[in-house]
């Protein structure tokens with residue numbers, strides 16, 4: 516008989532579910548719209564309760580690459596936004612960015628970045644003005660060996 520479940524010492528419960536508040540969702544979409552056709556990016560804040568991340572606030576940061584297919588940001592700006600939010604008791608959850616072309620699946624460059632920050636949750640929005648918005652949440656799992664799509668709800 517094989518054991519079907521086991522525990523590993525020191526392994527924390529991982530986030531499996533993301534709840535995006537309606538206001539945070541609206542803010543993400545308006546940031547994504549305003550940056551189109553370039554990729555938008557920003558930082559997400561909220562609370563993690565057990566295996567659920569609750570995102571209540573998002574803040575835009577500048578895509579320094581000014582690109583339609585890539586993003587990155589000034590690390591000083593990113594840290595500044597996080598430190599200010601910490602003073603308001605908001606927990607850093609991760610990043611969001613847009614894909615003005617294509618699907619909300621992490622690109623190869625995204626995957627490389629995500630490997631550097633395995634506990635972060637990334638939300639990707641695929642957006643063009645004339646098609647439906649597609650949004651997905653992701654996290655690196657299994658000690659960096661896979662990318663997991665998380666259950667995402669707007670509430």
Ligand SMILES: [Zn+2]
Nearest residue numbers: 612621622625
């Ligand atoms: Zn991307």
